[in-house]
Amino acid sequence: MRVEHQIRAFEQIYQSYDGVLPLHRFLFAYFKQNKQMGSSDRRWAARYIYSFFRLGKALSELTPLQRLAIGDFLCQQSTSLVVETYLNNLSPSIELPLDDKIKLVEREYPTFKLAEVFILHTHLSPAIDQAQFFRSFFIQPNLFIRVKGTHIQAVINQLLAKDVPATEVIANALALPNGTKLEDVITDSRLYQVQDLSSQKTGAYFKPEKYDYWWDCCAASGGKSLLLHDIEPNIELLVSDVRENSLNNLDERFQSAGIKKYHKKVIDLLQNNDQTLHHYEFDGILLDAPCSGSGTWGRTPEMLWFFEKYKIESYVKLQKAFAGNVIKYLKPGKPLIYMTCSVFKAENEDVVSYIEENFPVKLEQMELIKGYHDKADSMFVARFIKQ
Numbered sequence: 001m002r003v004e005h006q007i008r009a010f011e012q013i014y015q016s017y018d019g020v021l022p023l024h025r026f027l028f029a030y031f032k033q034n035k036q037m038g039s040s041d042r043r044w045a046a047r048y049i050y051s052f053f054r055l056g057k058a059l060s061e062l063t064p065l066q067r068l069a070i071g072d073f074l075c076q077q078s079t080s081l082v083v084e085t086y087l088n089n090l091s092p093s094i095e096l097p098l099d100d101k102i103k104l105v106e107r108e109y110p111t112f113k114l115a116e117v118f119i120l121h122t123h124l125s126p127a128i129d130q131a132q133f134f135r136s137f138f139i140q141p142n143l144f145i146r147v148k149g150t151h152i153q154a155v156i157n158q159l160l161a162k163d164v165p166a167t168e169v170i171a172n173a174l175a176l177p178n179g180t181k182l183e184d185v186i187t188d189s190r191l192y193q194v195q196d197l198s199s200q201k202t203g204a205y206f207k208p209e210k211y212d213y214w215w216d217c218c219a220a221s222g223g224k225s226l227l228l229h230d231i232e233p234n235i236e237l238l239v240s241d242v243r244e245n246s247l248n249n250l251d252e253r254f255q256s257a258g259i260k261k262y263h264k265k266v267i268d269l270l271q272n273n274d275q276t277l278h279h280y281e282f283d284g285i286l287l288d289a290p291c292s293g294s295g296t297w298g299r300t301p302e303m304l305w306f307f308e309k310y311k312i313e314s315y316v317k318l319q320k321a322f323a324g325n326v327i328k329y330l331k332p333g334k335p336l337i338y339m340t341c342s343v344f345k346a347e348n349e350d351v352v353s354y355i356e357e358n359f360p361v362k363l364e365q366m367e368l369i370k371g372y373h374d375k376a377d378s379m380f381v382a383r384f385i386k387q
C-alpha cells in the first residue's frame with residue numbers, strides 16, 4: 001500500500017473529526033460510511049489517528065504529518081510507512097524501549113517537552129508522578145475484568161485455552177490485551193464484569209456491613225453497585241441517576257448478576273429531592289461523580305487534544321452541589337464514598353476540602369489510585385464519615 005494512500009485516509013479523518021463523539025464511535029460510523037476502505041485501510045487509519053492524538057499537544061508547531069510520524073514512532077513497536085517516510089532516521093529504532101525512544105525524539109526535536117503531551121499538567125493532583133503519567137499516554141491500556149472469586153480459575157483456563165494471556169493483577173482482577181473479544185472467549189458472560197483495575201480498587205474503601213441499605217446516587221449502568229454487591233451480597237440498594245436510559249442497562253446487568261434487592265429511581269441531584277427521599281436514611285452512599293474523566297484519557301487520547309480547561313470548573317460545581325444534596329440522607333457514623341476518574345486536584349483534593357469544610361462529615365481516608373504502572377486508568381476515592 002502506498003504511503004500517499006495512507007496519508008490521504010489519515011488526513012480525511014483528521015479533518016472531519018471534531019472531538020464531539022468519542023473517537024472510537026466516530027471511527028465506527030466513519031468506516032461504515034466509507035465502505036470502499038478495506039480492513040487493512042481501516043486498521044492503518046485507526047492506528048494513525050490514535051498515534052496522532054497520543055502525542056497530545058507536544059510539538060504543536062510541527063505539521064500534522066510530522067506529528068503523526070513522531071506519535072506513531074513512540075506508540076508502536078513495528079514500523080509504518082509514515083514513520084519510514086517522515087522519520088526515516090529514527091525508524092530503525094522503533095523497537096527500542098519507550099524511554100530510549102523518548103530520548104531520541106528529545107535529541108532530534110529539542111523543542112519536544114514531555115509535559116506538553118498533557119497540556120493541563122499544572123492542574124494535576126500532587127500525588128501524580130508526572131513523568132510516569134505523561135509517558136503512559138504512549139502505551140495502550142489493558143482491558144480489565146472482575147471475576148467472581150469462585151470462577152477465577154475456570155475463566156483463566158478458558159482464556160489460556162484460546163491463547164489470550166491473562167494476568168491476575170489483584171484478587172479477582174484479570175488484565176487482558178486491549179481489544180480481546182470477551183464474548184468469543186468466555187462462554188458465560190455472567191462470570192465477569194468489565195471494569196478498570198483502579199475502579200475495582202475503589203471497592204476497598206466501601207466496607208459495607210451485612211443488611212446495610214446503600215444509595216448509589218450516580219449509578220449509570222451500575223458498575224460500582226455491582227462491585228459493592230460482590231463485596232457484600234446481603235445489602236439493599238437504591239440506585240439512581242439523572243439519565244433514565246442508562247438505568248435500563250443497569251437492570252440487565254443486575255439481573256445477570258442475580259441482584260434482586262434493589263430500588264431504582266430517576267433523581268436529579270441538582271434539585272431538591274426531599275419529596276422523594278425525606279424518609280430515607282442510608283448506611284452508605286456511593287457518589288461516583290460526573291467529572292472530566294482525565295484519569296481515563298489513556299483510552300480516549302483525543303481528549304488530550306480537544307478537552308478545554310474551562311470545563312473543569314463546571315464539573316467541580318456539580319461535584320460540590322451533589323455532595324451537599326446527598327449527605328443529609330446519610331445516617332451519622334456512616335460513610336460517604338466520593339469518587340472521580342479525574343487526575344485534577346480541583347475535582348479531587350479541593351472538593352474533599354470543600355466537603356469537609358461545609359458539611360457535617362469527617363474525612364477518614366483518600367487516595368489517588370494511580371493506573372499508570374498497570375496500564376490502567378487513574379481514579380480518586382475519598383471516604384468520609386457523617387458526624
Ligand SMILES: C[S@@+](CC[C@H](N)C(=O)[O-])C[C@H]1O[C@@H](n2cnc3c(N)ncnc32)[C@H](O)[C@@H]1O
Pocket residue numbers: 217218219220221222223224225240241242243246267268269270288289290291
Ligand atoms: C462517572 S458516571 C457514573 C458511573 C457509574 N457509577 C459506574 O460505576 O459505571 C457519573 C454519572 O452521573 C450522572 N449525573 C450527571 N448529572 C447528574 C445529575 N444532575 N443528577 C444525578 N446524576 C447525574 C451521569 O448521568 C453519569 O451516569
